[in-house]
Amino acid sequence: MPPSEQGGAPGDLSRTTRVTVLGSGTLLPDHRHHSAAHMVEWNAGAVLLDCGAGTLHGMDRYGVDWKRIDLLVLSHFHTDHMGDLASILWAREHGLRPSEASPLTLVGPRGMVDRLHGLARAHGEWLREPTGGMRVVEVEGEGMWSDPEGGMGIHHHPTPHTEESLAFRIETPAGEVGYTGDTGPCAPLASFFRGVRVLVAECAVADGTEVPNHLSPIEVARLAQGCEPEILLLTHLYPEVDRSRVTDLIARAGYTGRVEVAEDGMVAEVPMGRPVAVHTAADGV
Ligand SMILES: [Zn+2]
Ligand SMILES: [Zn+2]
Numbered sequence: 001m002p003p004s005e006q007g008g009a010p011g012d013l014s015r016t017t018r019v020t021v022l023g024s025g026t027l028l029p030d031h032r033h034h035s036a037a038h039m040v041e042w043n044a045g046a047v048l049l050d051c052g053a054g055t056l057h058g059m060d061r062y063g064v065d066w067k068r069i070d071l072l073v074l075s076h077f078h079t080d081h082m083g084d085l086a087s088i089l090w091a092r093e094h095g096l097r098p099s100e101a102s103p104l105t106l107v108g109p110r111g112m113v114d115r116l117h118g119l120a121r122a123h124g125e126w127l128r129e130p131t132g133g134m135r136v137v138e139v140e141g142e143g144m145w146s147d148p149e150g151g152m153g154i155h156h157h158p159t160p161h162t163e164e165s166l167a168f169r170i171e172t173p174a175g176e177v178g179y180t181g182d183t184g185p186c187a188p189l190a191s192f193f194r195g196v197r198v199l200v201a202e203c204a205v206a207d208g209t210e211v212p213n214h215l216s217p218i219e220v221a222r223l224a225q226g227c228e229p230e231i232l233l234l235t236h237l238y239p240e241v242d243r244s245r246v247t248d249l250i251a252r253a254g255y256t257g258r259v260e261v262a263e264d265g266m267v268a269e270v271p272m273g274r275p276v277a278v279h280t281a282a283d284g285v
Pocket of ligand 2: 027182
């Protein structure tokens with residue numbers, strides 16, 4: 001199904017969760033597909049999933065209010081997933097008026113605090129306490145973290161990619177959004193993601209070139225068959241994965257659900273009780 005088929009005006013965030021693709025690319029330079037970043041927003045919450053290079057300026061390009069981020073969730077420590085972290089914190093340090101400054105919560109794998117110490121040595125001690133303040137939460141293994149101030153739950157599950165890598169499921173009022181981060185094939189992820197409305201799944205390598213720490217179209221199809229998301233949004237495609245053929249490959253591998261190939265600026269609107277709608281940046285969203 002081509003993008004935009006269910007186009008229309010963006011939903012009201014009081015009844016809709018919006019997933020904006022800020023970075024559908026990889027570690028390779030590609031001006032149309034920046035490194036990994038996906039924003040999940042509803043009226044009372046804004047969660048940024050990873051922040052590879054291009055995230056901060058992409059927020060301006062695609063109409064995402066960078067000042068709204070409550071939660072920044074990092075899947076792992078590869079640079080294409082966290083390269084803009086210092087830039088985002090620097091923007092908070094100097095770009096927020098006192099009236100706009102609310103604490104940022106950074107949720108990341110075990111080792112996050114050490115990484116921040118290293119970043120602070122490089123950039124300056126301000127980084128550990130930028131304007132508005134920052135709370136750091138380390139999570140590991142399978143479990144759930146929820147904001148003690150009543151925020152929605154963030155479920156996490158380890159993935160076979162690096163030692164610390166995690167996949168996430170974000171609870172929102174309109175349903176759950178899943179994000180694989182980077183992962184190799186991992187059977188338990190299918191039950192972890194069961195019931196999500198949107199599954200943002202990496203599809204980094206081509207069929208026939210399988211590796212233990214990334215997914216190919218056939219492997220993504222297997223994952224989606226096991227959890228049946230309302231929409232499967234493919235992201236993190238390396239050039240060897242043919243964007244024009246990948247949805248066919250997944251259908252041929254036996255997955256019959258709805259599949260979209262993420263592009264920077266693409267928006268998935270997830271309304272309560274109605275089907276997900278997808279808009280491309282060209283639709284003016
Ligand atoms: Zn990685
Ligand atoms: Zn990656």
